[in-house]
Amino acid sequence: MHCQRSNTRYSRRDFLGRTSLGLGAAALASLTNPLKSFGASSTMDLKVGRPHFAPTAKRVIYLFQSGAPSQIDLFDHKPLLEKLHGEELPESVRQGQRLTGMTSGQSSFPLVSSPFEFAQHGESGAWVSELMPHTAKVVDDLCFVKSMFTEAINHDPAVTFIQTGSQFPGRPSMGSWLSYGLGSDNENLPSFVVLVTKDKTGQPLYARSWGNGFLPSEYQGVQFRAGKNPVLYLDNPPGVSSQLRKRQLKDLSALQELQYDQIADPEIKARIAQYEMAFRMQTSVPEIMDVRDEPEHIYDMYGEDSKKPGTYAANCLLARRLAERGVKFIQLYHQGWDQHGNLPTAIKTQCKETDQASAALITDLKQRGMLEDTLVIWGGEFGRTNYSQGRLTSTNFGRDHHPSCFSVWMAGAGVKPGHTYGGTDEFGYRVVNDGVHVHDFQATILHMMGLDHEALTFKYQGRRFRLTDVHGHVVEDLLRV
């Protein structure tokens, strides 16, 4: 996170601190810029720190459904499967695709139609299963992408891929890239905040999903937690009141200034500013976490869970509050979608935990006029198979990981509302039109935030890295013109 953007002097020193050269404001003030003689004709990317072009989205709320929700049981309606239920997946459809080790040994791949009722909703007529009744009500605000595909077949590489653009650890996460590219709009809060549903099990989450990779650590996501200590170490020690802390920091500043007078290291001034920001966070964070001032009808909208701190619903509500206060990238994580077995029961629980609040977030943002410039994304790391993992019985089945197609939805900020983009074959096995690769998805999100995914780079190990590696195309057709 970073916070000195409001002051150009600090932001200048900020980059210098980063290059470890340690020169700051004072020095710069007296420095005749040696770079000018090159500046005019240089091909450098001069755009980091502000958008490359006018954005349609000022902020992103990414509702990450970790573990990979089954598109076939939620949004990607496949009537053919009803006819072929229980029959073998034809080899002509599978075409030798790589399977995970969990089903690769199966001798039979029985197709499974969704046991859940599908219906078309809204003016847009989007297909949604009965598992998502609330989402069904807001479909005219959503843009479904049914043609997502990825390269990874296991959770860790796939989550890392969709979050960082590479299957292997080491790259910055999407939120880090955005903070690096755009800075912060709120000097009391970090620009990248992470909210994780409490007490869920399933795939573990990896700090690298919101990590800074090779970017400076100030760009990593800051996790806000439910409970007494929403940000680690936010609370003063026992006996130290806010008043006393204020006094202590005032004295500390005075002492730091004395030090500055002696050695004139601008880094000292920066430290003073960081302590001030820390102090402001001690007020602003609890304030944002304290949702008691929300009216009852808001709780009703998000559902009863929204009163329980740490639930997905409560986090959705918090996401809206953070968005209101100018946090640029808010990422929620909800685990538990990995239904290799027992899908019919387990997916119901997942939907119950998430459906109402996801929909409420859309409605709430809309009624506040914020959906206009807030991009909301819902989705996981890959899809699930159209055939059963393990035995298919009349009441039970599972679905394995499936990289060749999955569904996500996006809403708000320049995305076409009430639209469905891309499609899969009748078997729900692979994309047949308008495929959106993970890198395309990332390029498109950056684009909406006003960033050119090819120009947002950071040089590391002799190479300029990007979120989209050397790939990715903005999916123009998703965007409202």
Add this chain to the structure above:
Amino acid sequence: MIKENNLMARTGLLGMLCLLTLLTCLSCNQSEEISYSRHIKPILNEYCLSCHGGIRAQGGLSFLFEKEAMEAQTESGLRPIVPGRADKSEIIKRMRSNDPELRMPKEGPALREGDIQLIETWINQGAQWDDHWAYAQISNPNVPDLDTAWGSNAIDHFIYQKLKEKGLQPSGRATPDELARRLSFDLIGLPPTLENAGEFLKNPTNVHFDDLIDRLLDSPHYGERFASMWLDLARYADSNGYEKDMGRSVWRFRDWVINALNDDMPFDQFTIEQLAGDLLDVPSTDQSIATIFHRNTMTNTEGGTEDEEFRSMSIIDRVNTTFEVWQATTMSCVQCHSHPYDPFKQEEFYELYALFNNTQDADLDSEYPFLMETDSVQKDLRQVRAKILALKGEAVGDLNYIDKSEIKNLAHPRLFGHFADDFQHVLIANDGEFSNSSYNSNNQKDKKYYLIFQDVDLNDLEEIRYHYFCRGDDAVIEISLDSIEGPIISRTSMTSSPGKDKDWQWKSFPLEVSQNGIHDLVFHFINTTGDFRNGVVSVKEMVLGYQGEETTQALRSWQDTLLALYQGGIKSPVMKERTAALRRPTHVFERGNYLVKGAKVQPNIPEILNHEDVIVVDRLDMAKWLVSDKNPLTARVMVNRIWEQLFGRGIVETMEDFGTQGFPPSHEELLNYLAYQFSHDWNWSIKALIREVVSSDIYQQSSRTSANQLEIDPFNIYYGRGTRARLTAEQIRDQALAVSGLLNTKIGGESVMPYQPEGVWQITYSSAKWEAKHESDKYRRGLYTYWKRTTPYPSMTAFDTPSREFCVSRRITTNTPLQALVTLNDPVYVEAAESLGAWMTKQGQGDLKKAIERGYEKALLKKPNEEVLEILHGLHEESVQPMAMHVSMDRNKKKILAPMTVVANAIMNLDAFLNKS
């Protein structure tokens, strides 16, 4: 902020300044000798290489290698470069062309006229293609003469010469307190104690400073301090990294590094043992432990993952890491295609891969192969061993030596999976159970599953028994001699074991043919149908039944004890080369994809670095080459790392990249000088190198800054003043604990779990808890903190520690509000302030100002001035009442802090405290 950042990132400030100077002098003197590597290559990199380089050679032209550029068979048929004739060289025409179809670069702005002129001059001078500075052999440069008495050693001479050129002067010496702190943090990572630095502080002579250097270099904490640097490079962590991120036992490696550094193990030996300790003749336990360096790669235990995929990823990581750590060369670019900018071809990556491709580890959950031992278990093992030998009526012999092969013999005639000397595809679990089961069995048909036990005594062997469990009826177990194709001595069709849960059964199989002599036993699982559910056999142990063998109850029981001890020992994953029969062939991965195999390659080292056609066959050859004088990079790279640790910036700032995209060295001659001395006169002694650097006058300069210095050298590139740098994450923690008297100075041992807020530790697949095993673990040095890759210790990541999922050459220092929250509020820091506060109060003996003065002095080695004292005293005054009020309001009368804690906490948050200057 932006312009500078990117421009800097591209050429480095120094590079730009040089270029600026050069341009100025070129305009007045065209006869200046232009160097390809210094002047031309950076321009080509910037404008041309992305289309005419390692990834693409558009129009048939690439500038990556001299031959490619000078003898290019271009599509246009035109010669891009005609030495001596810029006017005939196509590239000049194209760069100046006004025709958008012809002008180069095709996209983006044209080259600057100054750059084109440079290239023109270079071509007219003959277009000589010289080596990039970093690939040239290291020679011993002459030390410049100085016209001043200033300077203690050669380093000062090199530095002074440049300073003078720039019209700068070195600064005076830092004050004794500053110097003592700087030196102490730099050498042992801890603040100085009065015992160490007292003499010097009282009487800051050179002799006393030298004495302080000696004390610190001799301190056992020296190894801990530099281990932190090395462990980032070694991507050392206590968990295996991917999804489940389970714990692994590698702390013996951390201790090995600390000990090696403390012993000042020469860097060449340090290198060889880590990269190839297992290939040395009769490797010692320590040399085996050293090879954990490359077992620090991540292991993926996620269900359904293909082990071969993640084994391949580990090998790729080993190549990249070796080349980053020892060669500062970014090989990761070369996985998928030739290097975009530096002269490395894609097949050269896989020639290096071939060197690493023959270790036994295979992404198994058990992290096999491992070394099993700890000191305490070793001790017990020795006693048990003596008992067994006595019962067997054999001489006890040297009690100090016991290893796996001896355990194998003592436990004889029982064999376990982890006694195997090599294996193919078999899964070997922690407890030695082995099987042909695997998650990814779709292609089981084509795989052979077997283990090899070397040197088994077959004399009088009558039967072989296994304790097994079999699923299905399709398995055959075949035991052959010496190789999988060798004579079969036992072949048995298995039938399905009863029971759903593993219901272990014993079965014995007579040998078909009796055998004599010592042979390798090959234990082969055959699944006749390839349907894995029908042919998986798990074997817990295998017993060799010898004729006339009488195993007494007592012997059997001691053997069981021995095995239990062995099983219960620390299992450190180590490198182990495969046996010759199982060597893996290596192919180029097309576009870096391990599933798409291209041409077969043999081990080799990249041509550009291989000055004397060194032939390498295995890791040991490669390690020896790295530290031979045939290698141009190793010494430079290591010297640069140490320099960076001491000055906050490397002579080459891009520590990780000495290639043409990295920054050029600020003091090339100095770097060469130190590298040459380090690898020759100093015999790779890191302590000698450090001693030389810290003995120089430039190291001991004051870091105060003058307006003149700021104007001429704002970034202190020429070292006209001392370095001021924030302490590292570990040092910030260690300092707080040391100054407050809480620090537990124990060295080494298992990683510890000090205080961490609840909810940070999330582990899904095990019941492991984050908790301090012993009270004293709470105050160990930072480097002993349990390093979990997916959720690293938050109060250290706030201060820029990496996750250690991959090799990191330099931590980028940031300055964030989260850091303030840590040092103000993290209970560890609050406890430190409390402890220091209590000490201050005691020292003050009722005199508040005296107490504060003592505390300040303890933290910063100097007395506060009157102004500082007043402010801190005022803070104490202001704290008394609100804190007392807090007590009276708190009904629970919970323990609260004393006002002096608030003062101590403020002192411990001073910029001067968090920095070394």
